Amino acid sequence: MTRIYILRHGNTFDKGDVVTRVGGRTDLPLSVSGLAQAEKLAEHFSKLGVVFDRAFCSPLQRTKQTAQIALKTQTEEVDLKVLPFLVEIDYGPDENKPEDEVRARIGDEALRAWEEEGVPPQGWHIDPHAVIGRWQEFFASAPKKYPDQTLLVVTSNGIARFALKALADGGAGADLKLKTAAYGVFDTAEDGAPLMLSWNVRP
Numbered sequence: 001m002t003r004i005y006i007l008r009h010g011n012t013f014d015k016g017d018v019v020t021r022v023g024g025r026t027d028l029p030l031s032v033s034g035l036a037q038a039e040k041l042a043e044h045f046s047k048l049g050v051v052f053d054r055a056f057c058s059p060l061q062r063t064k065q066t067a068q069i070a071l072k073t074q075t076e077e078v079d080l081k082v083l084p085f086l087v088e089i090d091y092g093p094d095e096n097k098p099e100d101e102v103r104a105r106i107g108d109e110a111l112r113a114w115e116e117e118g119v120p121p122q123g124w125h126i127d128p129h130a131v132i133g134r135w136q137e138f139f140a141s142a143p144k145k146y147p148d149q150t151l152l153v154v155t156s157n158g159i160a161r162f163a164l165k166a167l168a169d170g171g172a173g174a175d176l177k178l179k180t181a182a183y184g185v186f187d188t189a190e191d192g193a194p195l196m197l198s199w200n201v202r203p
Contacts, residue, residue, distance in 0.1 A: 001147075001189055002148065007182070009065070010037035017031070025090055029062060034065075034181070041203055042071070055152040056080070058084070058087040058088065060087060071152065085134040126158065139193075140188075142188050161178065179200055182200045
């Protein structure tokens with residue numbers, strides 16, 4: 001059995017900032033509150049006694065920072081590897097645009113379809129089936145590559161949601177959106193079928 005923690009990075013905006021839709025082409029660092037969230041995650045995992053054997057993140061600095069800080073209370077150094085498929089989606093014409101402008105362009109129904117069903121609006125660059133396939137491959141290979149280990153995977157909201165879609169039931173009943181600095185826990189057995197133990201846990 002391999003246990004996988006899928007974690008969304010911390011905040012990239014603070015109170016009073018203009019919040020924009022940050023995708024894979026916008027490489028923002030964690031904000032002050034995001035750094036504090038990552039520190040809280042480190043304390044949280046330490047108190048729970050979670051010991052990570054390996055960690056993965058996207059090429060974006062917000063995921064690297066979150067992973068590095070979250071791992072700092074581990075007693076042993078944890079290898080952190082970049083996995084390109086974890087990089088946030090490209091929001092096309094809405095990349096780094098304020099949310100009110102995004103809503104005005106694509107409409108409420110398109111945003112609802114994205115948040116509740118994972119259907120990307122027109123103009124966003126993502127192949128949901130491909131991302132789901134990569135999650136399925138990751139879940140299937142984990143017990144073989146990392147038997148009886150605990151893995152930390154840090155990514156972004158647009159990619160994390162498709163981990164649920166990779167489940168046998170497609171994440172039925174779960175809120176696809178993973179909050180900043182929140183995580184889900186999955187167990188994978190030798191057959192590679194993931195079992196979701198929790199979702200949207202935030203310290």
